[in-house]
Amino acid sequence: MTSAVLRPAAPLRKAVQKTGPDVWIMRAMLYFAAGFLLLFVLMPLWAMLSKSFTDGDGLYIGLANYFDYFATPALSNSIYNSITISLLVTVIVVPMAFLYAYGLTRTCMRFKGIYKALAMAPLLAPSLLPAISLVYLFGNQGIFKDVLMGESIYGPIGIVLGMCFYVFPHALLILLTALSTSDARLYEAAQALGAKPTKMFLSVTLPGVRYGLISAVFVVFTLVITDFGVPKVIGGQYNVLATDIYKQVVGQQNFNMGAVVGMILLVPACLAFFADQMAQRRQVSQLSSRAVPYQPKIERGRDRLFLIYCSFVSLFILMIVGIAAWASLIKFWPYDFTLVLKNYDFNAIEPNGWQSYTNSLEFAALTALFGSLFIFTTAYLVEKGRKHNWLRNGLHALAMVPLAVPGMVLGLSYIFFFNAPDNPLNFLYSTMAILVLSTVAHFYTVSHLTAITALKQIDPEIEAVSQSLKVPFYKTFFKVTLPVCLPTVLDIAIYLFVNAMTTVSAVVFLYAPDTKLASIAVLNMDDVGDTAPAAAMAMMIFMTALAVRLLYSFMTRKMLRRTQAWRFK
Amino acid sequence: MHKAHREPTDHFPQPDYLRIENVTKMYDDFAALDDVSLTIERGEFICFLGPSGCGKTTLLRIIAGLEEQTQGLIIQNGEDVSNQPPNMRDFGIVFQSYALFPNLSVEKNIAYGLENLPRVQRPSRKAMMARVTELIETVGLQDHTKKYPAQLSGGQQQRVALARALACEPGLLLLDEPLSALDAKVRQHLRTEIHKLQRTLGVTTIMVTHDQEEALAMADRIVVMSNGKIEQIGTPTEIYQRPATPFVAEFVGNINLIDAVKDQDGALGLDQISYTGAQTKVCLRPEDIICRPKSQAAPDMFEAYIQDVEFLGAFYRTHLSVPGIGAKTIMADIGCHEFVKLEASLGDKIYVRLLPERLRTFDAEKEKVEVSA
Numbered sequence: 001m002t003s004a005v006l007r008p009a010a011p012l013r014k015a016v017q018k019t020g021p022d023v024w025i026m027r028a029m030l031y032f033a034a035g036f037l038l039l040f041v042l043m044p045l046w047a048m049l050s051k052s053f054t055d056g057d058g059l060y061i062g063l064a065n066y067f068d069y070f071a072t073p074a075l076s077n078s079i080y081n082s083i084t085i086s087l088l089v090t091v092i093v094v095p096m097a098f099l100y101a102y103g104l105t106r107t108c109m110r111f112k113g114i115y116k117a118l119a120m121a122p123l124l125a126p127s128l129l130p131a132i133s134l135v136y137l138f139g140n141q142g143i144f145k146d147v148l149m150g151e152s153i154y155g156p157i158g159i160v161l162g163m164c165f166y167v168f169p170h171a172l173l174i175l176l177t178a179l180s181t182s183d184a185r186l187y188e189a190a191q192a193l194g195a196k197p198t199k200m201f202l203s204v205t206l207p208g209v210r211y212g213l214i215s216a217v218f219v220v221f222t223l224v225i226t227d228f229g230v231p232k233v234i235g236g237q238y239n240v241l242a243t244d245i246y247k248q249v250v251g252q253q254n255f256n257m258g259a260v261v262g263m264i265l266l267v268p269a270c271l272a273f274f275a276d277q278m279a280q281r282r283q284v285s286q287l288s289s290r291a292v293p294y295q296p297k298i299e300r301g302r303d304r305l306f307l308i309y310c311s312f313v314s315l316f317i318l319m320i321v322g323i324a325a326w327a328s329l330i331k332f333w334p335y336d337f338t339l340v341l342k343n344y345d346f347n348a349i350e351p352n353g354w355q356s357y358t359n360s361l362e363f364a365a366l367t368a369l370f371g372s373l374f375i376f377t378t379a380y381l382v383e384k385g386r387k388h389n390w391l392r393n394g395l396h397a398l399a400m401v402p403l404a405v406p407g408m409v410l411g412l413s414y415i416f417f418f419n420a421p422d423n424p425l426n427f428l429y430s431t432m433a434i435l436v437l438s439t440v441a442h443f444y445t446v447s448h449l450t451a452i453t454a455l456k457q458i459d460p461e462i463e464a465v466s467q468s469l470k471v472p473f474y475k476t477f478f479k480v481t482l483p484v485c486l487p488t489v490l491d492i493a494i495y496l497f498v499n500a501m502t503t504v505s506a507v508v509f510l511y512a513p514d515t516k517l518a519s520i521a522v523l524n525m526d527d528v529g530d531t532a533p534a535a536a537m538a539m540m541i542f543m544t545a546l547a548v549r550l551l552y553s554f555m556t557r558k559m560l561r562r563t564q565a566w567r568f569k
Numbered sequence: 570m571h572k573a574h575r576e577p578t579d580h581f582p583q584p585d586y587l588r589i590e591n592v593t594k595m596y597d598d599f600a601a602l603d604d605v606s607l608t609i610e611r612g613e614f615i616c617f618l619g620p621s622g623c624g625k626t627t628l629l630r631i632i633a634g635l636e637e638q639t640q641g642l643i644i645q646n647g648e649d650v651s652n653q654p655p656n657m658r659d660f661g662i663v664f665q666s667y668a669l670f671p672n673l674s675v676e677k678n679i680a681y682g683l684e685n686l687p688r689v690q691r692p693s694r695k696a697m698m699a700r701v702t703e704l705i706e707t708v709g710l711q712d713h714t715k716k717y718p719a720q721l722s723g724g725q726q727q728r729v730a731l732a733r734a735l736a737c738e739p740g741l742l743l744l745d746e747p748l749s750a751l752d753a754k755v756r757q758h759l760r761t762e763i764h765k766l767q768r769t770l771g772v773t774t775i776m777v778t779h780d781q782e783e784a785l786a787m788a789d790r791i792v793v794m795s796n797g798k799i800e801q802i803g804t805p806t807e808i809y810q811r812p813a814t815p816f817v818a819e820f821v822g823n824i825n826l827i828d829a830v831k832d833q834d835g836a837l838g839l840d841q842i843s844y845t846g847a848q849t850k851v852c853l854r855p856e857d858i859i860c861r862p863k864s865q866a867a868p869d870m871f872e873a874y875i876q877d878v879e880f881l882g883a884f885y886r887t888h889l890s891v892p893g894i895g896a897k898t899i900m901a902d903i904g905c906h907e908f909v910k911l912e913a914s915l916g917d918k919i920y921v922r923l924l925p926e927r928l929r930t931f932d933a934e935k936e937k938v939e940v941s942a
Contacts, residue, residue, distance in 0.1 A: 017637050020654050461668035464635050467655040468662045469682030469737065480670045566672045566717035 022472050023387060030391045033378040037398040039425070040441040044413035045266075045405065051416045052259035065260045075244065075257075079264065082240040085156060085231075086224040086268075089163045094216050096164075097171035098209075100313055103306035105179040106205075108298045110307060116176075118314040121321055123169050124545035126502040126519045127229030129538040130165040132531060133323040134158050134234055141334050154236030162230035165320050167223045168313075171216045178212020179205075184294040211279050218276040225268050226406030228505045233526055241265045242505075245408050249415070249509065259416065262409045273404035321542065328536035343536040350525055350533065352516045357540055360518035363435055364500035371440040371447065372493035379451035380481060384463050384473075396452075403445035407505025410442055415509050430512035438506045443499050447492045454488035455481070486563060487556065494552050498545045586611040586773045587632070587741065592641030594627055594797075601627045602638070603797040612771045614764070616784035619794035620820065625777045628794070629743055632775065634658050646740055661734030665746040667726045669718040675729050676701050676714045682737045704732040707766065724755040731763065735770070742767070744776040748783060760787060781821045785809060793817050815931050818852045825858075825899040827851045829930065837930065839894040850931045855886065857927040858901035861920045862911050870920040875913055884908075889921065 055061045070076050100119060104112050122130070137144050138153035151157060186208070190200045228242040235243055241261060249258035331338040347353030378399070382392045402410070418429045428434045458481065466476040482489070504519045511520055518541050526534040560567075587609040594602040602624045609615050617625035630636040632643060634655035642651045650658050670678050680701045683692060692700065705714055708728035718726050727747055734742060747763070748756045764787050767774050778784050784791045785805040793800040793808060793816075801813040812818035815826060830838045832846035839851065861870065876898055877888040885908045888898045901921060903911070913919050 016652060017634065017654050018652050018657070020656060022656065023654070458671075459664075459666050459668045461664040461666055462670065464633070464655070465662060465664070465668045465733070466681070467635070468633065468660055468734070468739075469685065470656045471682065471685040472656075475685055480672060483672045564672075566719060 025472075025474065026381060026385050027388060027391075029377070030381050030385065030388055030395065033374075033381065034391065034395050034398065036374070037395070037401070037441070037444070040437055041398065041401050041405070041410075041444075044410070044417035047416040047420070048259050048262050048409070048413035051256060052263050054256060056254075056256060065256050069257065069260050069264070074239070075261070078239045078241050078244050078261075081156075081238060082225050082242075083268070085159050085163070085240060086221045088156075088160050089167065089224045090217055090220045092160070093164050093167055093171050093220050094213065096313065097168055097216065098175050098213070099306075100310055101172055101175035101179050103310050104176060106294070106296050107303045107306045108296050109303045109310065115310045115314055118317060119172050120169050121317055122165050122167075124498060124502070124549065125321065125324075125542045126504055126522060126538060127162070127166040127227050128233055128504065128519065128522045128526065128534070129324050129542065130162040130320050131158065131230045131233035132522075132526060132535050132538060133320045133327070134162055135531065136323050136327045136333065136535070137319075143334065152236065154234055155238040158234035158236070159231050159238065159240070162234055163224050163227065165317060166227065166230060167220050168317070170223060171220050174216045174219060175209065175212055178209040178215075180293075182208050182294045184292040187294060211282065214279040215276055218272040218279075222269050222272040222406075226265065226408065226505070228408050228508070229523075232504075232523065242406070242408050245412060246508065249412060255416070258412055262412050265406055265409055266404070269406050269409075270404045273400075277400075324535045324542075325539050327532055328539050330532065333532065343532040344540075346521070346533065346537065349530055350521055352513070352521060355514075356516045356521035357518045357537070359432075359515055360501055360541070361544070363432060363439075363515075363517055364497045366432070366436045367439045367500040368493040368497035370436065371443070371496040372489050374440065375444060375447045375492060376451045376482075376485065376489050377477075379448050379455060380477060383452055383455040384458075384460075384481070386463070386473075399448040400445055402441055402443070405442075407442050407503065408508075410438060411506035411509035414438055414506070430510070430515065432515050434510055435507050435515060435517070438510055439500050439503060440496070442503070442506045443496055447495060450488060450492055450495070451485070454485045458484060483563065487560065490552070490556060494549065497548055501541050501545050585609060586613075586646055587775075588642070588644040589628070589632070590642040590644070592628070592631060592638045592643070594624070594631060594636065595639045600797050602631070605641070605797070605799055607792060607799065607802065609773060609775070611773055613773055614767050614787060614789045615775045616788035616791045617775065617777045617794060618781060618784040618791050618821070619779065619800075621779060623794040624797040625779075625792075625794050626745060629745055629775060629777045632741075633660055633662055633743055659739055660741040660743050661737065661739035662743040663727070663730045663734050663745065663747045665749050667718070667723075667730045667750075669726055669729055669733075671718055674715050674717055675710060675721070676705065678718070678729050679704055679732045679736050681733060686737070700736065704736055707735075708732045708762075722755075723751050724759055727751065727759060731766075735772070740773065742772045742774040744774065746777055746779070749778070749780070756783075763787070785821070791821075793820065795820070810927075811929070812852070815850060815852065818929070818931075823855050823900060825853050825855065827853070827894055827897065827899065829894075831930065837928075852929050852931065853899075853923055853927060855900040855902040856884075857924045858899070859922040859924065860887070860901055860903050860907065860911060861922070862913065863918055863920065866920045867922070870922045873919055873921045875915055875917055875919065878915065889919075891921065 052065055053060055053062060055064070100115075103109050104116055109115075134153055135158075136142060138148055138158070139145070142153065145153075148157065153161075182205070186204050187200065190204050195203065225240075226242060228246065231238070231240045231243045232246070239247075241264060245258050245261045245265065248254045248261055327333055328343050329339045329341070330336070331340045331342070343349075346357070350356070352359075378395065382396050382399070385392055414434065417423065418425055418434060420426065428437070462480060463473065463476065466473070466480075502519060504523060507517055508520060508523065511517060518537055522534045522537045522541070525531075525537065585608045589605060589607040589609075592602055592605045593600060605624075605628060617628060619625045627636060631638045632645075634650070634653055634657075638651070642649060644650070645659065670681065673681065680697060683697050683700065686692075691697075705711060708731055710725060710728055710732070713721060713725060718729065721729065727750075731747070744763070748759060751759065760783060776784075776787065785808070788805060790802060790804055791808045792802050795816050801808060801817045803811075803813075808817060808821055812821065812824075818824045819826065827839060827850065829849050829851045830846040831849045832838065837849070837851065838846065860873075861867075866872070871891045871893040873889040873891045875887055876890050879886045884902045884904050887901050887903055889901055890898050911919055
């Protein structure tokens with residue numbers, strides 16, 4: 001063959017790999033996921049932003065709404081109120097959670113497992129529940145009303161107390177992680193250098209958990225400033241941003257002013273989000289693989305002190321839940337303390353009756369099922385996909401956005417976007433589907449990050465090996481990646497289920513009469529003065545979430561033994 | 570049994586199995602590979618050797634198609650595969666991290682590629698089982714077929730990875746630092762086995778390593794790389810005895826680099842004070858320095874003083890200051906018996922002879938090699 005001889009030297013052209021079906025499928029899936037986040041996060045926010053610049057007739061009026069807002073003290077005072085409350089709760093909860101976490105990780109106190117479980121209880125209840133309990137304890141007919149010495153629980157005191165209950169486990173989880181990743185060798189070195197306990201705490205412990213503390217501060221601040229349930233029930237005349245949105249939109253039908261409040265509520269949430277991101281970026285893994293985990297030594301005095309402290313905190317948590325449970329079973333507070341079940345007869349009290357509860361079950365199950373599969377698959381494409389780097393990086397960035405968007409803001413922006421008559425997705429409005437989609441979007445970030453963390457732990461060359469064996473990526477996904485990550489997928493599903501059961505914020509704007517949820521029913525019943533049935537429904541939510549959690553840990557223990565046999569040596 | 574690799578096409582009739590032509594890989598402005606060309610014969614065992622960041626792994630991944638080259642051609646078995654995605658190329662690969670499927674047993678791991686072949690190529694159940702059994706025996710894991718990777722030692726896991734890579738009978742076997750994660754003893758053992766296996770199967774193999782001892786022991790030819798370029802290609806003996814550049818000389822084995830001058834006649838002066846001429850570098854391996862006790866001084870010897878002694882088991886590595894060749898100390902390896910005969914300790918004077926036939930010089934400016942003496 002002479003052609004070979006005549007062939008010129010390697011041409012200087014840019015090499016581009018041919019695209020196989022693998023890559024096409026991957027690309028289609030990536031576009032689908034990006035489309036979801038655009039449609040259900042970014043575009044609604046855009047719709048809300050433009051709404052804040054128009055008047056009631058849709059005419060562009062520039063910043064007029066904002067000028068209006070700041071010219072009305074009744075409205076703009078809420079900014080001050082919201083920030084005050086958030087700072088107060090942060091200052092109270094973060095040190096409390098730190099001490100609690102310290103007791104659980106750095107002492108030899110007894111019953112650690114029980115105390116950890118008790119502190120997680122607030123995660124299973126809607127934030128309406130602590131507020132209702134506080135009404136029973138300190139309200140006009142509360143059993144401990146006198147403790148407040150004439151002050152009213154309806155207002156800042158009630159909001160702060162309720163928030164402390166609601167955000168405590170969130171701060172605790174972050175600090176537990178921070179405190180449990182410590183290197184014993186640092187303490188040994190400090191001891192060898194003759195450091196005293198106080199010095200050791202200041203020079204080793206605190207620097208080690210610095211970023212955990214920063215993270216906890218921002219998470220608590222954001223949760224408090226965006227929460228709607230607590231101030232709605234117990235806020236009284238004390239206005240905060242989250243209740244203002246609701247009042248403007250549902251009460252006064254002033255959508256444009258609602259949009260303005262929504263934009264203002266986005267500001268602190270976004271600031272906290274970026275500050276936290278920056279802090280986390282600076283936290284390079286403090287724990288090398290050679291680190292030796294810290295093992296606390298027995299110190300009777302200290303251990304007992306922490307036991308007493310943790311008992312005190314868990315007692316408060318138990319009391320809040322217990323009061324709600326008790327009040328839901330009482331015939332007529334505070335006159336007739338006979339235990340009855342009549343408050344659970346929702347069909348007789350509320351137009352939707354038990355349907356709200358079954359709706360919630362359906363809603364939470366759908367959210368858990370579709371949410372966990374969709375979020376995990378997307379995370380897989382982002383982390384393990386090939387090529388499309390800008391698309392994968394962009395998707396990862398998009399997945400962070402929901403964390404900075406308060407539920408109230410997301411819900412309101414859905415009204416603007418999906419209720420617009422010219423939106424082809426208008427048919428979704430007031431269906432179960434939009435509730436599920438909004439909730440998946442609302443809780444997207446944490447689920448996404450959980451999935452990414454799990455995927456990062458799998459050898460990155462597994463995909464390369466299966467390519468060399470000519471196995472398409474989706475086969476390896478179903479045969480290896482998904483089975484290996486099954487515990488994580490289930491964790492995400494449970495997280496979504498519990499949050500769907502308890503959430504009020506986004507869905508309060510989106511439910512229709514026949515898709516009313518249990519948490520909304522709590523809100524409505526409390527609104528019209530049916531406090532006991534509201535407590536009963538809140539307890540139904542709590543017990544359902546608790547049952548699902550317990551069932552899950554029981555089932556996974558059995559299932560893990562069967563499907564995850566390869567994990568054990 | 571199905572043979573995975575394609576028949577050679579008649580477009581580029583090549584005696585060579587793999588040709589890498591002018592491959593360049595840019596990351597923004599940084600050239601990870603800079604115009605690399607290389608030809609590998611069928612059945613050869615090639616080692617890419619170099620420090621981390623020299624581009625050896627990038628080159629391997631480009632050959633596999635796992636990375637895309639910015640420019641250049643990869644011609645495998647007469648076929649231009651430059652733009653083929655990895656799953657259209659013919660290779661098996663083994664990684665440092667093993668990358669075993671953690672939830673599949675040893676036999677399932679090995680059978681993974683066979684089970685997922687397109688229906689027409691897939692062997693029967695029976696043939697597949699026979700093939701897997703054969704592979705398991707080849708790598709000596711008969712007692713572990715049903716175990717999961719987490720239940721195996723590192724060496725055993727790497728055997729599974731090797732068997733899995735060989736299952737579909739690839740025409741090219743790529744090994745990316747396969748032994749680096751293992752203990753020294755296991756590493757040596759597995760090294761011998763991989764070598765033997767490669768000889769028996771005759772599969773063209775490329776191994777990436779930063780361990781020069783591994784490369785010297787296993788390779789038919791070594792490709793020494795640095796800063797995205799090939800420094801030298803040659804057999805282990807060539808690389809060790811006739812390094813083409815000071816980099817190769819220093820990277821492979823231990824070596825003394827001594828500043829020297831060369832006059833117009835080509836005579837070397839190691840004592841830079843007494844001679845004039847072009848600056849050059851002389852290199853000499855520590856084992857090519859002969860040490861004699863004070864009593865056996867000769868005219869072709871330098872006097873030397875023992876500065877430091879390290880006992881390395883089979884020999885002593887001494888650090889000597891030699892006033893006759895400048896300020897730097899040089900290393901000399903002295904066998905145990907020889908060392909006893911020296912009857913010298915720290916600070917003592919001995920005499921050394923530099924074996925002239927082993928001396929090599931590099932021009933200081935061009936860094937080009939010339940064989941002296």
